[in-house]
Each structure stands twice: as C-alpha cells, then as structure tokens.
Amino acid sequence: MFTGDIYIRGKYATYLKYLSQKTEKNDHKEKVAGVFERMIDVYMTAAIVGVNYGLKREDENTNSDTVKIFADVVNREQNNLISIFRIVMLVDNTTGLNADEKIDRAFKNPDTPENMKLFNAYVRGGIEWLYEQFTTGATTRDEYITKIHEIVEAFSEENVILM
C-alpha cells in the first residue's frame, strides 16, 4: 500500500491545492493559503485531523478539480503514511470493532478497499477542517500565517490536559 499515485477530486482537491505551497509555486496567479509545503503534507495531516475530530467525508465530484500526488512522493513517505494509516485504523470507532479486530485491520490485513475508503474519508474530512480553519477570517498571507500560529496554539490548549 501507498506505492502508487494518490488521486483526490472535487472540492477536496481544490481545498488541498489551496492549502499547499506547491500549488502556489506552480501557479503564482492562483490565490492560495500555502500553509503546507507539499500536497502530500496536507494529505497526511488531513488523515490525522479527520480521525481526530471524527470527520469523515464521502468522495464527491461537485467540481471537476483533481489532484494527483505522484507515486515517487508517495513512496518516499510510505513509512509515515503506513504509520498514519495504522493510527487511523486503530483509533476509528465508527465500525464497532474490538481492539483485536482493530489490530488485525491495522496490521494483518490493512490493504483492503474498505480500509482505504475509510482512510480517505477521514482525509477528506481533515482537508475540509483544515481549509475551514485556515480560511475563516483569513484572506491575506499574513493572516494565513497567523492562522498557523492560532491553530497550533488552539490545538495545544485543547490537548494540554491530555498531554
């Protein structure tokens, strides 16, 4: 798993590009937040964020926008992607599995369409959350940068007790 190209489409593709600097670099005319270095960084963070906040979004096709994360990038992040995948599989409670079943899903038979569907649902949820966080009350570069600080500060505060 995580050996080929990763495709994202619809508004989540738009959001993902909006959050990534890669897009900014490719097309300077397009107005973006550019708060992540690469699209793969958005993808990985979105999966964690999605499962953290329990945000799952179904695949949708409201616009024709697509994003393709190339296999070479994916392969370079494969280990991290697998770790993220396992975290998602272990933490997800939406399918009523016990711990052993979660372990099996995460470790024994991870690469199933069902699992990947679940994973990508969380990715889309996370992308949407990130997009909303970064674009709410922010339209300028300075504001987007400030949002990084605010989001990190807020998330830290939320989890102080947990830590």
Place this chain on the structure above:
Amino acid sequence: MLIKQIALKNFRQYKDLQVVQFSCDKEKNVTVILGDNTSGKTTLIQAFNWCLYGVTSFKTRELINSETLQEMSIFSSAEVSVEVELQHEDKLYVIRRTQVVTKNEGNKPSCTRATLKVEYKEQNGEMQEVPTFECQNTINKILPEALSGYFFFDGEHVSEINSKGNVVSAVRGLMGLETISEAVDHFSPKKTNSVISKLQKELDIGQDEKSVRLRRDLDTAKEKLQTLEAREAQVREEIAYFEGRKKELTALILANADTKARQEEKTRVERDIEFLQRNQVDVEQQIVRDFTRNAYKFFALALYSKVYRVIADAKQDGEGIPKMHFDSIEYILQRGKCICGADLTMNQGAVNHIRYEQSLLPPQHIGTTIREFRRDCQRYETEIENYAETIRADYIRIRENANQLDDKHAHFTELSRSIQGNIDVGKYERDNEENDRVLTAKRNLLLEITSAIGEVKNQIQSLESAITGLRVSTEKNKKITAAIAYATRIYEWFQASYDNSERVVKEDLYASINMLFSQMYHGQRVVEIDDNYHITLKVDSGNGVFVNDTSPGLDTVKNFAFIAGIVDLARKKAKAKENAPGEIEYSSEPYPIVMDAPFSNADEKHIANISRVLPQVAEQVILVVMNKDWEFAQSDMSEKVGMIYQIVKHSEIKSSVRRDG
C-alpha cells in the same frame, strides 16, 4: 693768372732788391729778359718756383746773396725774399716767401725755415692776409705745383715735357678736367671707395624677403591671437556661468540640508524595509516549514493514548524473534536442518517449537510490528514536544519582523510626506559635482588659453621688433637705393660730360697742336696724340703710311707745340666760359708761359716760328733768353714785346736787372 711782377731781395746773384715788372698788356703780352750765360737767367725762373712752391734746384739751402753775406757782421741776420704779384681770377695776390739767414762764426750762414705770406686785395682795395696754414693751399689753387713745370720751364729740359709721367693728369688739371675726373672717380661704381660703392656696401641685401616672411608670420600670429582672445572671452563667460550656477546650487543645497538628511534617512529606511520584507518571506517560510514537517504528528497528539490503549487491549501471544520473518523459519523447516546443525526430520518436538516460534513472526504474527509501531508513535510524541514552542517562536519572529516593517513603513511614509514637494537635494549635489568638474576643466582651459595668448603676444612683439628693425634697414635700403640711383645718374652725367669734354679737349688739343706745329714746323710731318696725351711725330713714307720719326730739334718744336697747344686750349676755354656763363663749364684760367732758354736745340727757322706762335696762344709770355737767341726771335716777336729787360752781370756773385727801352 697773369704775373704782374717779381721782386727779389738778396736772392742769389740778385743783391738787394730787384724788381721786374711783366707786361700784362693784351697785345704786347711778351716780356723779354735778356742775359748771357751764367748771368742769372735760370735763377729768375728758380725765384718763381721758390716763391710759389718753396723749391729750387740749387744745391745749398741758403739762398742769400754771397756779397750780402760777406757784408753782414757776424751773428747778424738778413732776409732773403721773393715776392710775386699776380692777377688771378680778377684778384690781385701778393705772395712772399722769406728766409732769414744768420751769419755765424767762421762766416757760416744758417737759415730759418722759409716763411710764406699770401695777401690778396679785397674789392674795397684793402689787402687781406691769408692765414698761414692756408697759404700754400691758396697757391696750389691758383697754379698746382704739378702743373707748374709746363709754365715755368727750363728750355734745356723742354724735351722731357711730353714724356713726363703724369701728362694725363697734367692735361686734365690744366683743362679743368681734373675736377670732373675726380668727380667721376668719386662716384664710379668701379672704385672701391667711391660714393656708389660705399652706398652699396650700406645696403642690407636679402632683408626684403625676410621682411615678407616676418610679416606673414606676424599676420598669422595676429589671427591666432584674435582667435585665442575670442576663445578666452567665451571661456570666461562660460566660467562666469558655471560659477553662478555653483552659487545657485550651493545655496539650494544649504537651504535644503534638512531635506537632504531626511532623504538620506528615507533611503536607509527603504533599505531596512527591503531587508525586513525579505526577512518576512524567510520567517514565514520557516513557520510553514516547521508547521508542515511534523503537522500530522502534532495533530495526532490526542490519538497516541488511544493507539496505546487499543494495542494494550489486544491479546498478545508472546513475542517473536525480532526482525525474524515467517518465511525465514519456513525455509529452515523445509530444508530439515537447524541453524545449529541438528537434523529436524527426525525431531518432531523441535519442529513443533519452531512452528510455534514461526507463528509469532510476521506476517502470521503482528506482535513485532505492533511493538515497532508503538515505538514509532512514542518517537512521534517526543518529536512534537517542542512543536508548539517552535511555531510560537517562529510566529513571534514573524510578528516582530512585521512590526518592524510596519514601523519602517510608517517612518517611510512620514519621511516621504515631509520630503514631498521638496526638491531632490541629491540631484542638486550631483549637478553641483558635475558643475565643479566642468568649472575646473574650464579654468584649466582658460589657463592654457591665457598662457597661449601670452606666448603669441611675445611672438608678435618679437616679430614686430624684428620687422621694425628690418623696416629701419628697409627704409635705409630705400634711401640708399635712391641715393645710389642719384649717384649713378650723377656719375653717368659726370662721365658723359667728362667723356664729351675730354673728347672735345683731345680734339681741340690735337687740332691746336697740329695747327701750332704746322705753324712752327716747315716740313711734312704731322703730330699724333694718344689717349695719354703723348704726342708723336709721323712722316708720310710716301705711300700714305705714316711712321714715327723724331730728332732732338724736332722734339723741341713738338714740345713747344704741345705746351702752346695746351696754353692755347686753356685760354680758349676761359674765353668760352666767359661767353657762356650759364652753361656747365670747367674753370680754366689763362696762364703765362715763363721760359728759360727756350730755343736750345732749335734752328733759326723754328725759333722764329715759335716766337711767332707763342704770344698768340699764351696770355702772357715771359722769355728769359740769351742775347744771341733773341736775335732770331726778335723779328717775329718784337711787335708783341711789351717790356724788355737786360740782366747785367756785375760779378759772378752779383747781377741786376735793368729795363731796356
């Protein structure tokens, strides 16, 4: 010149005072003084020479009469003198030469240097004395000594007359040609010291070309000066402009010194802003980088505990051999030989153990993987311990930078606002620098031009002085050239006159001599006269060819003819002058002939002829002649004789002159 009288006092034979008057009558113009040999005839002629020129042919210096000397008491002195009274150019001259003789012991005489006294009669009748230093000169003007031989001559030496060296100058002098001849020589370009030669030496040849060149150089230099001065004026104007501009700019720069400071600060702030803006990009990029790198680990903050709990809740069957894979064990079981070398085919118990261990290995067993995953998660947690801090620090830097940027922007805006509407001082300063540069260049140029003007002025001055120098010489040349032209014209005039006169003189002389000769000579001979006034007698050889021919007797006649010819010519000239006083004429005074023993070597016939001719040609004839010769001459001359004297010889040392008739 006519001789009125001669007075001798104690002169040689003539004791006491002896006065002989000479006939000055125009018709009876002959005075005859008769004397025997040794009576004192020659002494009379000598008396003339001594009186006029201070010379005698006597051997002793003392001229005193011997008897007088004898009578003198010892240590006493006596005078010897000869006084000639003559008429020259209508003026009466009295010429007196005196020698004082002192009788010394033993009867020896000593004499003083003879003194000469010349007096002439003024028109009012008073006698006027000529200054001593002018006396001899005056006499020479009346009758040059060189010519005297032709007029006071000794008949015994008459044969030498025409063969004397300086006949030419004698004739010229006599004929009045000497003066013009000298004038010709004085002007002649052929003579080194002539007027024309001297003038030509004064000429500065070759100066004219130099003058032209200098003038051309001067014109060029003046044009150059004009150009330079125009350029100088122009450059001065330019300098004045640039100096004015400098003042303006300096004033503007001073007046806007504050603005300048603000403009400089604005520039600094602009630089700061640029830096901060670049820095802003950097720090923003830094926060993005830091945020991105561990974002998924950070947002998993709340998940790690959940992950650990799920792992802990799962049933774990022991731990497999680390890093050992299920397939590795399967390989060992298939080959039937343990890695320790034991045979597994015969040991089912060992195989069962191995199978158990195999069951604990991935992929059949995930324990190991889970453990590795959990360690990864723990590492994640460690890695994000400072995540928020880092982001915070990044953000603070961003904010600080942004604040600084804001401040700078505000400052910049403030400065811009305060500067707005003011002039650009920097531009003035740059203008001023450029202005200074041009001004320096112009001043240097002015220096160059000024020094060039100085040089050209010096050049002009030296050229002008050279030209002035040349002009002096040029003007001098002009004058000299004019003078040479005049002198040449005068020379040519003199020369032509002289040539003409000489030709006339020679022709006249030739005609005169031939005429006189034919009157005196009763033969077929003719006289020829050459360029040097030497005459030769020629005789027709019978076929029309004339050859030289001479004899002592003929020479006498010839010489008389020559003398007579000259005197005749001189008299004719004098007359011509009187007749035509307005014409250019040469002074020629009628002269007497004073002859001593003129007829020696001549035969009776010739004596008669000479006697007839001489009184015709000379104004005055004074003949000192022997009684016997006079007999031949008397018949032909008696009509002309105005006075006749007899020299009476009292003793060898005493004679006297007695007038006869």
